[in-house]
Amino acid sequence: MAHNLNYNEKTGRYSFFSVQQKAWHNLGQIVDQYPTSAEAMIYAGLDYEVIKSPLYTKVNDDSEKQVPHYFANIRTDNNTVLGVVGKDYQIVQNREAFSFFDAIVGGGDGILYETAGALGNGERIFITAKLPGYIRVGNGDDVTEKYIFLTTSHDGSGSITAAFTPIRIVCQNTLNAALGDMSNVVRIKHTAGAKERFDDAHRIMGVANVLSIQMEEIFNQWAKVSINDKQVKRLIEHALCPNKETFDLLKKGATDELSSVFKNSINDAFAYAMTSETQQMETTKGTLFGAYNAVTGYYQNVAKYKSEEKKLDSIMNGSAQKRAQKAFDLCRSFAEIGSDIFLMN
Known part of the structure; x- marks a missing residue:
């Protein structure tokens, strides 16, 4: 990476x-x-400090003219331009x-x-x-x-x-x-x-x-709620679901039509849920809390990213965060209802 x-x-x-x-x-x-x-x-x-500096451009007679309302943000220790910003920035x-x-x-x-x-x-x-x-x-x-x-x-x-x-x-x-x-x-x-x-x-x-x-x-409530392996996999499938088309395929049970990338992600996350040492604790093994941790753990420890910066963005405020939130919402629904039709299919 x-x-x-x-x-x-x-x-x-x-x-x-x-x-x-x-x-x-x-x-x-x-x-x-x-x-x-x-x-x-x-x-x-x-x-280091950052300052706003006026922007200038060359005009026809090769003289410089200030660009109105825009400034360059400059790092003062090495004079690197970090970006262009507006006057209210x-x-x-x-x-x-x-x-x-x-x-x-x-x-x-x-x-x-x-x-x-x-x-x-x-x-x-x-x-x-x-x-x-x-x-x-x-x-x-x-x-x-x-x-x-x-x-x-x-x-x-x-x-x-x-x-x-x-x-x-x-x-x-x-x-x-x-x-x-x-x-x-x-x-x-x-x-x-x-x-x-x-x-x-x-x-x-x-x-x-x-x-x-x-x-x-x-x-603590989820750590006391039992969930079987089939339900864990269904939860992972729905938490990692990237779009409505994939969701419709899951509802129909048309797993053969799912993309190989999505199926590989599901398999990797489920393997983490079943085999990770941290998933064998009293609070996680066979529990709803463990199922939730399977999703967050997959994105934190298993999923591949183009760079550490991309991983940081994804986990904090990107696709990984959204999938974790979906897993959280599914687990909360499972705990409240006792079962969920999408998890039980």
Whole structure:
């Protein structure tokens, strides 16, 4: 897989750090202790500023003329142009992104910076931070840590995005799920002011607190709900279903007409559900919780991606996240109804 991590020629380092765990593609810095936000920014190579600079174009007489209402975002440590933005675009400096995290729990008490890095030329950054507390399933051996993931860009391509994402320690599965009308994602426009960003920091923390409490209750319930192998496979089929045409084929039982790519995905996910060591726990073996983890575990540990960046995008806010959400909704329906016609066929 390609990594697309930014390489800083001045320092001779890749812009990425990780605490204790092996760094991305063996690149970047591994540190022993959780750093402060200021230390994390330096370890990850994010200690650079970005400025908006006027854009100029050549005219007929070869003179320069300023382009109105548009600016180039420039990285000041190496003068790299990161993107073109409009006049209302507000730069969120990398240090401000860390301040967003520090504001969540009040001065950084209890928040642990786990990873951070820059992609491309430094136009996109990402940070993951561990929150205090756990989600415990069963007798407490199956533990889920609570994280907030943030990504922002300096090229005008998207909003600041912060997401609550629990991760199971035993298999590092990212368990993205929204309960009811609540989303685990907060998006902040680059036109937003500092006060709005600060308010949203507390909003994502509120989302994290509510979601973690509700998810612990739901996961413990699912760990007590039995599901047989045939039902697990049907759940996987419907959770991974990419479109209505495939869904109609599944309803008709026309498995021979399914694409080979889809069938291979189903087989790989089902094999993970049946054979993975983490699927043999008391909380997962033959349980609805295990079925849900089979889908999230497939995308986290088995599915192939063109690059680590594509994997990150897919799991946090792309097709893998949507499939995991579909699995969550199917499991919740299964638990409430006791059976589901699509799972029982």
